[in-house]
Amino acid sequence: xxxxxxxxxxxxxxxxxxxxxxxxxxxxxxxxxxxxxxxxxxxxxxxxxxxxxxxxxxxxxxxxxxxxxxxxxxxxxxxxxxxxxxxxxxxxxxxxxxxxxxxxxxxxxxxxxxxxxxxxxxxxxxxxxxxxxxxxxxxxxxxxxxxxxxxxxxxxxxxxxx
Amino acid sequence: xxxxxxxxxxxxxxxxxxxxxxxxxxxxxxxxxxxxxxxxxxxxxxxxxxxxxxxxxxxxxxxxxxxxxxxxxxxxxxxxxxxxxxxxxxxxxxxxxxxxxxxxxxxxxxxxxxxxxxxxxxxxxxxxxxxxxxxxxxxxxxxxxxxxxxxxxxxxxxxxxxxxxxxxxxxxxxxxxxxxxxxxxxxxxxxxxxxxxxxxxxxxxxxxxxxxxxxxxxxxxxxxxxxxxxxxxxxxxxxxxxxxxxxxxxxxxxxxxxxxxxxxxxxxxxxxxxxxxxxxxxxxxxxxxxxxxxxxxxxxxxxxxxxxxxxxxxxxxxxxxxxxxxxxxxxxxxxxxxxxxxxxxxxxxxxxxxxxxxxxxxxxxxxxxxxxxxxxxxxxxxxx
Numbered sequence: 361x362x363x364x365x366x367x368x369x370x371x372x373x374x375x376x377x378x379x380x381x382x383x384x385x386x387x388x389x390x391x392x393x394x395x396x397x398x399x400x401x402x403x404x405x406x407x408x409x410x411x412x413x414x415x416x417x418x419x420x421x422x423x424x425x426x427x428x429x430x431x432x433x434x435x436x437x438x439x440x441x442x443x444x445x446x447x448x449x450x451x452x453x454x455x456x457x458x459x460x461x462x463x464x465x466x467x468x469x470x471x472x473x474x475x476x477x478x479x480x481x482x483x484x485x486x487x488x489x490x491x492x493x494x495x496x497x498x499x500x501x502x503x504x505x506x507x508x509x510x511x512x513x514x515x516x517x518x519x520x521x522x
Numbered sequence: 523x524x525x526x527x528x529x530x531x532x533x534x535x536x537x538x539x540x541x542x543x544x545x546x547x548x549x550x551x552x553x554x555x556x557x558x559x560x561x562x563x564x565x566x567x568x569x570x571x572x573x574x575x576x577x578x579x580x581x582x583x584x585x586x587x588x589x590x591x592x593x594x595x596x597x598x599x600x601x602x603x604x605x606x607x608x609x610x611x612x613x614x615x616x617x618x619x620x621x622x623x624x625x626x627x628x629x630x631x632x633x634x635x636x637x638x639x640x641x642x643x644x645x646x647x648x649x650x651x652x653x654x655x656x657x658x659x660x661x662x663x664x665x666x667x668x669x670x671x672x673x674x675x676x677x678x679x680x681x682x683x684x685x686x687x688x689x690x691x692x693x694x695x696x697x698x699x700x701x702x703x704x705x706x707x708x709x710x711x712x713x714x715x716x717x718x719x720x721x722x723x724x725x726x727x728x729x730x731x732x733x734x735x736x737x738x739x740x741x742x743x744x745x746x747x748x749x750x751x752x753x754x755x756x757x758x759x760x761x762x763x764x765x766x767x768x769x770x771x772x773x774x775x776x777x778x779x780x781x782x783x784x785x786x787x788x789x790x791x792x793x794x795x796x797x798x799x800x801x802x803x804x805x806x807x808x809x810x811x812x813x814x815x816x817x818x819x820x821x822x823x824x825x826x827x828x829x830x831x832x833x834x835x836x837x838x839x840x841x842x843x844x845x846x847x848x849x850x851x852x853x854x855x856x857x858x859x860x861x862x863x864x865x866x867x868x869x870x871x872x873x874x875x876x877x878x879x880x881x882x883x884x885x886x887x888x889x890x891x892x893x894x895x896x897x898x899x900x901x902x903x904x905x906x
Contacts, residue, residue: 395587398703401722403715406895410888412719419719476718480726488581 373397375425375475382423382450383506384499392492399485401476405429405468414465418455420478424448427472431464444469453500455479535877542873546846546865550854557857558687564861566694571736573699591699598692627800632659634799716888717879724875731871735864739781741831742823746777749822753815754794757808763801772797776816780823782859783843787823791816842866 369390372380376393379385379400388396402425405411411422414434424447431442431451442464445451451466456479486493553560573594580590639655706725713721751766751773758764764772776790791813798805798812843863850862879885 391586398707401707401710401718403718405715406892406899408895409715409892411715413884413888416719416884417723419723478719478722478726480723484578488578488587490582 375400375402378425378448379423379475381448383503384421384450384453384496387495387499388492392489392495395485395489395492396477399477399481401478403474403476405472405474407468407470407472409468411466411468411474412452412462414463415461418452418460418462419480420476420482421450421452421456422466422474422476423450425473425475428469429466429472429474430469431466433464439465450503453503456482456496456500535881538873538877542866542869543846545869545872546862547849547853549865549869550850550858550861553861554854554857559690560857562687562690562694565688565691566698567732568736568740569691569695570698570702571733572740573695574733577699588700591696594699595696630800630803631796634803637803714889715892716885720879720882720885721875724871724878728868728871728875732868735867738831742827743774743777743781745827745831746780746819746823747773749773749819749827750776750790750794750815753819754812757811757815758798758801761802761805761808763798763808782847783863785847785859787816787820 372390372393376397379396380388380393385393385396403422405427411429412418414432424445426447428447429445429451431445432439433442434440445466452462454460454463456477482496483493486496577587577590577594580593581587585593636655636659639649639658643650643654710718710722710725747770751770754764754772755766755769758769759766772794776787776794779786779790779793782789794816795809795812798809802808846862846866847859850858850865852858854861
């Protein structure tokens with residue numbers, strides 16, 4: 361038995377490891393991620409199933425764990441593909457800022473597992489742990505700043521601009 | 523507990539309203555049947571909502587949820603021990619003294635009522651013709667001889683039922699506080715994908731309303747207790763009727779009575795006037811002063827305390843309120859009286875939730891689409 365192992369923290373939950381790599385949560389430490397874990401809802405979507413509709417009231421964001429999704433927007437004649445969302449990416453972050461309508465429809469392209477984070481739960485967590493709340497708010501601000509920059513440079517925003 | 527805004531529209535559906543009322547009355551029957559469990563469960567939910575902000579404050583000071591719960595439990599145990607050693611013995615001795623005095627109080631109350639009715643008979647001929655005083659005495663004797671014993675037995679049975687089950691309250695509260703979030707997630711796992719976000723939102727709304735309601739009711743009870751207690755003490759301490767703590771205790775009982783809308787505050791007033799009548803039968807001026815005190819506190823309640831605590835958004839139509847209280851009382855006795863309104867509030871929110879989720883055609887279409895996808899997946903290799 362290696363005594364050094366006693367002082368090593370147990371390995372991180374694989375799902376939490378993916379969350380820790382998402383831009384919004386990159387600054388969160390292990391304890392904060394563990395606190396966050398209590399508020400993550402695991403959902404499974406079948407290929408072709410809608411996660412949310414454009415125009416629907418948004419209440420939370422999602423992190424893709426497994427599978428693939430696509431984000432569409434209604435165009436004049438047909439749907440416009442905004443992009444494909446891969447594991448380790450997030451979408452729907454705008455809903456964390458306020459209950460506005462969703463900017464796109466997100467559909468699972470193959471069987472997909474996501475972790476959902478609900479705005480009121482995250483707000484409650486941020487109230488209880490203001491440091492974590494600050495980190496998440498900064499994370500959301502950074503993601504939105506990146507997207508604004510892309511739009512300003514004439515590129516399309518990332519698919520996660522839902 | 524009534525939600526405002528657009529969600530009110532969902533309650534316009536008559537089937538939902540019927541289901542809400544039937545659900546509230548049905549659960550009164552169920553709760554009455556398992557009163558020994560329902561009573562501590564409700565108390566534990568109330569305690570959960572009262573303790574939660576304390577734990578959150580501890581957490582925002584940098585303590586983990588587990589540590590916050592530990593600190594709170596430690597403090598609660600220490601306070602219980604201090605209470606058991608200091609205040610409890612004197613409370614028990616006062617209670618046993620009060621118990622011994624009940625027959626004397628009862629006799630004096632009968633005398634006071636009889637004297638007042640005789641005075642009424644002397645003044646009005648219709649009262650004399652109706653033989654109010656004799657009639658009442660006869661009725662009281664009949665009550666004592668027959669159903670009085672039954673009522674006493676019922677009350678004793680009621681106490682036997684809920685007193686031991688009170689031990690469950692701290693146990694249940696502890697688990698609500700510790701595992702509440704995990705349980706919430708477990709319940710939400712059963713919600714289909716199509717309804718998930720909306721259900722989360724409505725759950726959050728219901729949670730916020732219940733929190734506001736229970737905390738508001740606690741605040742209202744405290745304000746009523748202090749107002750009535752101070753008023754009764756001010757009126758009764760000079761003639762030696764009430765000590766400070768007696769007045770506060772009576773104020774607390776009347777404030778608890780006031781949980782039953784409309785009827786409760788009246789019953790509390792009668793109790794306080796009866797107490798004054800028994801303790802100082804000659805001071806009719808004091809009885810009038812107590813009546814005015816109750817009316818004053820009732821007005822304060824209506825225009826200051828309720829908007830400050832529970833809020834006007836939780837109000838129901840008076841007709842529905844009175845009908846629910848009487849129906850609740852008929853079906854569930856004391857439990858029904860106390861629980862009718864909170865249960866109607868909870869079922870209204872549940873009705874709104876169900877209506878908002880189920881009557882949204884797009885969400886239902888998505889739900890059915892998921893069903894079809896599952897069916898296609900299951901029959902893919904069957905060649906049909």
